[in-house]
Amino acid sequence: MVLKTFGWAFAVTAAGLAVGALYGGWAALGIVAVLAVLEISLSFDNAVINAGILKKMSAFWQLIFLTIGVLIAVFGMRLVFPVLIVSLTAKIGPVEAVELAINDKNRYQQLVTDAHPSIAAFGGVFLLMIFLNFIFEDREIKWQAWLERPLAKLGQVDMLAVCIALIVLLVASMTVATHAHQHGGTHADKAQTVLTAGIAGLITYLIVGGLSRFFEHRIEDEEERVEEAAKKRGPGSAAALTGKAAFFMFLYLEVIDASFSFDGVIGAFAITNDIVLMVLGLGIGAMYVRSLTVYLVRQGTLDDFVYLEHGAHYAIGALALILLITIQYQISELITGLVGVVLIGWSFWSSVRRNARLAA
Template sequence: MLLRTFGWSFGITAAGLALAGVLWGGKGLAIVAILSILEISLSFDNAVINAGILRKLNAFWQKIFLTVGVLIAVFGMRLVFPIIIVAVTAKLSPWEAVRIAVDDHDRYENLVTNAHPAIAAFGGMFLLMIFLDFIFEEREITWLSWLEKPLAKLGKLDMLSVVVAMVALVIAGTTVATAVPLHGGHGTIDKAETVLLAGVGGLITYLVVGGISSFFEERLEDDEDEDGDDAEDGAAEEKAPAPAAKGSGSTAQVVGLAGKAAFFMFLYLEVIDASFSFDGVIGAFAISNDIFEIALGLGIGAMYIRSLTVFLVRKGTLDDYVYLEHGAHYAIGALAVILLVTIKYDVSEVITGLVGVVLIAASYWSSVVRNRRLAESAEESDDDKTEVPSGV
């Protein structure tokens, strides 16, 4: 299963590193390898979040995620998207932005870096909404119960996550977005208006894409419930038992989402991936300012994240280790805050990556401890049932 899931990633890694060696020599090969590792370390929590969503989709859309989705992730977000950002923020034509990216690496790096406040605000708000909607939702299984249960009660207030996100955006717009240092340290600039507009854009994108996907998902589940009820009624009239797979309301989750529901869920996945890729693209300029080295290195890393997502789904890892999603969402919350902070201040990619790794590792270990405790309780219960009462 490991080779079947990661086979394409291994093959593309070998081809990509070989291409880097041919085009740029040993130095280029090393840069591409480092960029790949950087992308994987920064996006491991992305794989966990994606797996939680991908397992809702049917087999067809899971294949789309691994094919079309990979093309979007590698070429769209790591190659085309930064050029579009440069063209929009610097008010250049797309062709001029491409020319600068290919011929003038230093200017391209400067333009992308100066566009960072808008990118960070958009991605930060989108990721913050994911975290807030998770933490304010009431759920049976909690990891940090002392924190999650009170917040779940507060989450019963309508639109609380939107209010909190808007407050965070206003704070960012009036603090870190003012006096933003220009690339190279030559003066500062007020980016408050840019940050506010981009942040609102990220919030609207989340509400639209997430809302539409949730709407179709809920409608599909309602249709499955109605089909199940009809099947039970028909079976009762014939005095025969209803089919076991019907009437549970879970068929949509067993079969997997399809049609419009799956399409918008797929779009939601791609926007999440885009939000996660922002810090990787910006951080890559600390290693290289060659657009093709960056795209190749981050693209290889993105392949592994996609493969890891599918691996987690097929292995049922999120069902076995129930706190992993909690840890990943806390990592998302931390990344959202870090993105907003980086509007003005430099934050090392090492710190960003370590925060995610530590939270994921802690949630994994907590899941292991929980599983052991449940296993021990089950063994004790079995022992009590097999004991013979004295005096018999």
Template structure:
């Protein structure tokens, strides 16, 4: 199973490193390798979040995530996106922006870095909403119960997460955005506009995917009820044969999966922002950057599918909690980087530590449940049951 899931990642790694060695020598090989590790360390929590969504999708859409999705991630976000940002911020044509990225790498790096406030604000707000909607939801399983219980009560207030997010955005715009490290000057209006755009994107894409997911679950419940009623099942089959009746579950699953796929891609884009900006600390060559970050992105996708197929999130129930806390930390870090320089090692370490802590808590929980179950069986035997 390991080879089946990670086979393409291994192949892309071997091919990518070989290509880097041929084109740029040992130095290029080292740069691509470093960027790959950087991307994996920064996006491990992304894999856990993706797995929580991807396990709701069928095998077809999981394949789409690994094929079309990886093309969008590598060529779209790691290669095309920075060029588009330069074209927009510098008011250049697409060809001019590409020429600048290839022939004037220092200016290209400067322009991409100058666009960081808007990028960080958009991505930070999108990720912050994912975190807030998670911690404000009342869940049966709680990791940090002392924190999650009171937060779930606050979450009963409609649009509370939106109010908190807008409050964070307002504070960011009036504090750290007034004198930014990237580009200089007051970027309050830019940060506000980009942050609101990130919030709206979350509400639209997440709302649509959530609607179709709920609709799918409702229809599945209806189908189960109809299956229990033989007459109802026969009428439904006749209606389907005549082209009547309500849409089938398969059609609804397709719509739900499509919008979930879009949601996944926006999440990946938000996670990739810090990786793209951080990559400039290693190289300003767009092709080295795309190759290195692309290899890392491939592993994140393979890891996502691996977690789904192994049922890891069901076995280690606190992993999703740890990943969402890591997302919350990343969102705040992204907003803070509008003014302050924060090393990527710190960003990646926070996520890894939170996920590691949630994994260990899950292991401890599983051991306690196993011991409790074993004690229960011994009690039954001793009592003669």
């Protein structure tokens, strides 16, 4: 069962690590491995959400999502999106960005380093919004109850997450952004750039969240119509409406996938600026999203490790703060990667201990 479900993911992992080693030696292999672990850990909650929706769909639409959907996830968001980020922030063409990343690494590194304040501000605010909206939601299961319980009460204040994100952005623009790190060890005042990029990150998050809620409401409406049609018009009408509902589910899943791809890609910039290594690590993670989704649907359970979703979002929050700090200060890629791994490992161990207590 495990080999059948995760076979392709294992194969892509072996191939990705091998290419990373050939591309840049042991250091590159290590970065690819850290990126893969980070993406897999962040993708677990994505797989849980995907499985919860996918199990309601027909076998045909499940196949569409697990084939076309994974192509969009791997080659669209994980390959095209990092290139677009570098292209926009460094103000160069996408083709030129790829050519520089492969053929002129020094020039590419200079452009990305100088554009890093924009990338960090955009990504930091986007990731911070994901974390804040998670931590302010009142959940039945709480990992760090001493912290999550009072924050859930504060979360009842409307638009609190947006206010906090803007305050953090304003503080960053007046502190680390005034001495932003540039190529060659110099510093420059990037306050206005950081403010603009951070607001763009906030707007992007609000748009993605709005689209997700739109499709979610359409799905609920279609499900209600299916139930009414089954009672009043018979099976024929219900089948037609089910197909329409499945189409909205597919669109909703693609929006969800895109939003989770944002945090993975943006978080990767906190670890490396190398597009090749980024695509390798994130591509491995995207394959595990597919495999985890299939596994969870076939097993019929999403509750084995209840704290992993919490750990993933705590890792997102940590990455958000690290990105903002790196506007001025350089932080080791190893430290950045280990923060996420430690938080995910801690949440996994807490889930195992919880299961053992319940079994006892």
